[in-house]
Amino acid sequence: MKPVIALVGRPNVGKSTLFNRLTRSRDALVADLPGLTRDRHYGEGRVGERPFLVIDTGGFEPVAKEGIMHEMALQTRQAVAEADVVVFIVDGRQGLTPHDKTITDFLRKSGRKVMLVVNKSEGMKYTSVTAEFYELGLGDPYVISAAHGDGVADLVNEALDQAFAQRPADAEELEPQERGVKIAIVGRPNVGKSTLINTLVGEQRVIAFDMPGTTRDSIEVPFERGNKHYTLIDTAGIRRRGKVFEAIEKFSVVKTLQSISEANVVILLLDAQQDISEQDAHIAGFILESGRALVVGVNKWDGLESSDRDQVKTDIDRKMDFLSFARHIYLSALKGTGIGPLMRAVDEAYAAATAKLSTPRLTRALEEAVEKQEPKRKGGTRPKMRYAHQGGQNPPVIVIHGNALEGVTEPYKRYLEKHFRDTFDLIGTPLRIELRTGKNPFAKAQN
Numbered sequence: 001m002k003p004v005i006a007l008v009g010r011p012n013v014g015k016s017t018l019f020n021r022l023t024r025s026r027d028a029l030v031a032d033l034p035g036l037t038r039d040r041h042y043g044e045g046r047v048g049e050r051p052f053l054v055i056d057t058g059g060f061e062p063v064a065k066e067g068i069m070h071e072m073a074l075q076t077r078q079a080v081a082e083a084d085v086v087v088f089i090v091d092g093r094q095g096l097t098p099h100d101k102t103i104t105d106f107l108r109k110s111g112r113k114v115m116l117v118v119n120k121s122e123g124m125k126y127t128s129v130t131a132e133f134y135e136l137g138l139g140d141p142y143v144i145s146a147a148h149g150d151g152v153a154d155l156v157n158e159a160l161d162q163a164f165a166q167r168p169a170d171a172e173e174l175e176p177q178e179r180g181v182k183i184a185i186v187g188r189p190n191v192g193k194s195t196l197i198n199t200l201v202g203e204q205r206v207i208a209f210d211m212p213g214t215t216r217d218s219i220e221v222p223f224e225r226g227n228k229h230y231t232l233i234d235t236a237g238i239r240r241r242g243k244v245f246e247a248i249e250k251f252s253v254v255k256t257l258q259s260i261s262e263a264n265v266v267i268l269l270l271d272a273q274q275d276i277s278e279q280d281a282h283i284a285g286f287i288l289e290s291g292r293a294l295v296v297g298v299n300k301w302d303g304l305e306s307s308d309r310d311q312v313k314t315d316i317d318r319k320m321d322f323l324s325f326a327r328h329i330y331l332s333a334l335k336g337t338g339i340g341p342l343m344r345a346v347d348e349a350y351a352a353a354t355a356k357l358s359t360p361r362l363t364r365a366l367e368e369a370v371e372k373q374e375p376k377r378k379g380g381t382r383p384k385m386r387y388a389h390q391g392g393q394n395p396p397v398i399v400i401h402g403n404a405l406e407g408v409t410e411p412y413k414r415y416l417e418k419h420f421r422d423t424f425d426l427i428g429t430p431l432r433i434e435l436r437t438g439k440n441p442f443a444k445a446q447n
């Protein structure tokens with residue numbers, strides 16, 4: 001499971017700046033699709049080979065009893081409860097404030113591992129910028145400049161070391177062939193996730209034991225259908241050592257993100273008997289950002305009149321336009337209908353995500369696409385696409401090589417994506433198109 005780092009601090013200390021820096025590389029992966037709401041408070045980051053989740057929290061007023069500040073305090077508590085390590089940011093230019101002390105008291109009570117970080121420290125001496133913060137009693141401060149990036153990689157590496165040091169050794173893992181496709185079922189509260197898990201797994205359901213003093217990570221529940229092995233990822237709740245305090249809300253974004261990132265295929269459950277909500281769109285956004293293969297399960301299909309069914313289908317297609325690459329399966333977890341098609345869609349999405357696409361086939365498909373419709377000229381030059389190769393799997397990345405490719409427009413990229421998707425039957429997986437303009441071998445080397 002990916003370690004979770006929460007960024008906490010009073011307003012304006014640079015939390016968002018640090019958050020953006022940590023998650024920036026991921027940002028480019030999802031184009032701004034119409035209708036897709038993205039949650040800017042949760043993100044994935046990576047230093048070197050080490051992935052992690054990061055939570056940005058709003059300005060924090062631990063004593064607020066009502067209003068927006070109270071709401072934000074609740075969110076911060078939730079973030080702290082779910083974090084492995086809290087990065088507590090203070091402002092090196094402004095110096096220590098009473099508010100910093102209040103936050104320190106709160107963090108100390110939380111029992112979490114806290115790293116004190118002095119931001120905005122570019123161009124300043126370690127001793128002078130940190131001196132007054134020793135008073136907080138949180139040990140040697142780390143100094144960074146979120147805006148310039150100084151000290152950020154060291155900070156994250158240290159945070160990850162701390163996170164791993166606290167974790168119990170992972171439970172014994174099953175052999176890959178026994179696991180089959182790993183599936184996460186995600187969705188907002190009450191859509192029927194537990195019901196679907198029970199329908200899929202039946203008597204094989206493994207009840208996780210919940211001993212005080214242990215950390216319960218994701219639970220893997222193996223099951224079989226039609227002689228095929230699958231594994232359900234069930235992050236059934238995370239309780240930390242010492243049980244200092246529990247997560248406040250029942251729905252946990254962290255839990256959802258963890259299961260998505262452990263899975264090969266995600267089933268996004270929607271409730272056909274309720275309107276599609278903002279929360280559904282948020283969860284869909286997380287799945288898209290992860291690049292995982294996807295099946296949309298429209299649950300509670302039982303008990304709907306056929307006119308209602310048409311209405312629901314239209315509504316989902318309109319509001320979740322950006323999920324049109326995935327199959328929509330209409331099912332009833334309760335009655336057990338639609339389960340066969342659901343699992344076939346899972347297999348299909350997995351196959352698409354892991355498809356191997358050879359350079360000649362890709363290049364042929366590219367040529368066909370260009371023949372049907374050429375990219376527009378930009379500033380007198382027409383982008384010239386020469387060949388395509390596969391740059392990655394799961395999700396498939398198609399790298400197109402050529403010249404003047406900066407001029408290729410977003411709509412044309414989407415056109416290409418659709419063409420590749422149709423040609424290779426890539427249903428249920430996001431697809432990434434990368435354009436690479438070749439260097440002119442005759443140009444002089446520049447330093």
Ligand SMILES: Nc1nc2c(ncn2[C@@H]2O[C@H](COP(=O)(O)OP(=O)(O)OP(=O)(O)O)[C@@H](O)[C@H]2O)c(=O)[nH]1
Nearest residue numbers: 011012013014015016017058059120145146147148
């Ligand atoms: N000099 C300097 N300024 C910084 C640095 N990091 C952030 N800032 C500035 O500090 C201000 C606040 O940064 P934000 O990232 O919005 O701070 P925040 O903690 O997320 O603020 P809230 O969203 O209000 O909670 C901005 O004007 C940033 O440009 C830094 O490393 N050095």
Ligand SMILES: Nc1nc2c(ncn2[C@@H]2O[C@H](COP(=O)(O)OP(=O)(O)OP(=O)(O)O)[C@@H](O)[C@H]2O)c(=O)[nH]1
Nearest residue numbers: 188189190191192193194195299300332333334335
């Ligand atoms: N009519 C109908 N009701 C269903 C179906 N699936 C689940 N339900 C009902 O919806 C309610 C919520 O189901 P759960 O399986 O607990 O939902 P969940 O998504 O696990 O909920 P949380 O634990 O809150 O996240 C229960 O009352 C179920 O009986 C279905 O296919 N049809």
